Amino acid sequence: MYEAKKIEDKQITAVLVALITRDQTEEKANEYLDELAFLTSTLGAETVKTYTQKLDHPDVKTFVGKGKLEEISAYIKAEQVDWIVFDDDLNPSQLRNLEKELKCKVYDRSLLILDIFLSRAQTAQAKTQVELARNQYLLPRLTRMWTHLERQRGGTATRGGAGEKEIETDRRNIRNTIDVLKKKLAKIDKQSRTQRKSRGKIVRVAIVGYTNVGKSTLMTMLSKSDILAENKLFATVDSTVRKVNFEDIPFLLSDTVGFIRKLPTHLIESFKSTLDEIREADILIHVVDVNHPSLEDHINVVNQTLADIDASDKPTLLVFNKVDLLEEEEELSVEEKIEQLKNTYLNMESFSDKDEIVFISATNKSNIEELRGKLRKLVEEKHFTIFPNYLKNTYY
Template sequence: MSKYTRKLKKLIDTAPVEETAVLVALIKQNQSEQEVEEHLDELAFLTETLGAKEVYRFTQRLEKPDVRSFVGSGKLEEIQAYVKHFEVDMVIFDDDLSPSQMRNLENELKVQVYDRSLLILDIFLNRAQTAQAKTQVELARFQYLLPRLTRMWTHLERQRGGTATRGGAGEKEIETDKRIIRNQITLLKEKLRKIEKQGETQRKGRKGIVRVALVGYTNVGKSTLMNLVTKSDVLAENKLFATVDSTVRKVVLENISFLLSDTVGFIRKLPTHLIESFKSTLMEIKESDLLVHVVDISHPGFEDHIAVVNQTLNELGAGDKPVLLVFNKIDLVPKMPSEEALMNMSELEVEEANYLDLDRLKNVYTKKMGIEPVFMAAQDGTNIETFRKSLVSQVKKQHKKIYPHYLESETYDLSQFDDME
């Protein structure tokens, strides 16, 4: 064996192995199998974002979850056999598990068990960059883990940037772990209070200028749009929760000055602990004068996404703010053909093509929102000028409504907001 062959073999032997996962969901009353599959597709994307690979899906139709093991005993045996035979690393459930369900499942399956909330929390932990975001996520994670602690848990020692870390917390006595976690929760709360005071001081310094917040479901292109408008370098990639930290940038368009913030994306069943812990970051939304709601129009469930975002905004007390709706990624939507072309197509062909009537959508949402929506593609800049004009128009309205002293020729000194995050 040559030295090059030995070197290659050594690299292969020491390369990190991608963890595998099976996904589990219940088909509840009044739910279709298609709807559950769409939810599992999102769960698979979350799993990929964490760094693991989906290898199989289990579904079961039940009116309500089994109190002991979430799924029925027969389905649990199926999962157990599959996990053992294929040496699967983790089992991920699309709903939250009670502490007793979590313990029972780990005892039965002998592998790491995630529910939806814990999966999202671990992704946030990997994604958080600022001290505030890291503290918020760690606090939410510890609060969630405390009642669910077992000897099998490895989450306490999980390192940012991967899912392969093993050992540590699972070897300690559970009561000792719980005491450590309670102490950590106390320390993190105190740390977060200090950070929030600094944030309040920053926000007070932003008075006198209109604030605009980008909101939307996760992975709809908010950060790409932020970069396009502000010419900054906010992280934008095709993964869920690419942005966890709130980022604020100054913008001047047509002699109109305002602040634009990019916020964490929403998702269905966003963990309650996470919303609670992130309230200080989400204050950017609550204290904004205008919301720009970005929607991925290429996603088949975009209307459900709109509903999830609106519900979350209501929970945050921001449901009554003026909203500019932006339908993004129109470059990925099949364009509606001419009437003549439609006449020559079968109903099945039209249905499978999944055409969207953008004119109809525009009329529907203009009537519903009171503001004409924008259709664009942030990735390649399609209709960016239309978006800028609509944004400036709405910002002007907020200037005149909130700051009566505002003059058309007036500009603001924004040097205090340079490099704001």
């Protein structure tokens, strides 16, 4: 695993690369680079330079063109840069060519995200899920990440006989590891399903959203329990479930892994059991960072991911968080500002009629009573469909 560690107290440094294409404008490429820099810092490296290049499509051999590669290579060698990170996935030949040319650690977006997940995972389930995804991703991309791969392995002890390249042995070892991890994950998934079934018919609410929008802070506030909340991408990898009571109505609240653009397919597949917390939930709380310039894009990414896992048809409470960080306008009070924002977003095409909308600050607990009221209403509606006679004497 590539862990971000300081070598002899030296800060790990990285350069970032993105393309401007017919499908990706310069503005969008720079926005993705900002996000990539945040991802890179989450793994422990400091971004020292970014590069963009206009190409109709990535170069089949080196992703960027020959001239740009020479420019990048010269900078990396002169500044002794440790990593280079590409905002899109590299194919196996691109990865091999780039490592050979640049003589430094080469990341693409997917591998960077996978290593962040691996460094964040705490439970056996999450660790197994990420290890499986990472091995599946690396299998066709074996390069000098294993420094011995170009040497020949001789001797009759090797399964393939004398002269077999070690890369073939490593491929076989990874395949064996994948098989072991799949079996281990299947066993864990079975246990997780049993645990979910044992929860009975209690209403289940899942918090979803783009990464770093304040889901864990909201979870802590609603459940009154200590949940890790950091200003880092993917602070939460393991799903966390807490039982919550709104007066006399109980429900289960789960915090789930944040979504992100270009999330590796293998990761989504491997995190099936974790995503089942979302898929099997009765109600979703979709949290959005109201300050982010790409909030509508973030909403669309989350909605598309929910559709991909067949979880887009659930009652949803759309929560715009971090209103405390909005730029203040002297002529508007906080209440007036929230009302103005509400009218703006209600008129946007991206919001469906089913979405309940509320504006809050989970950190400052602003407008939390409105959030609790809307959530209680949704929980009550589902609760009384399950238990139509629950607390009958209280309500009749």
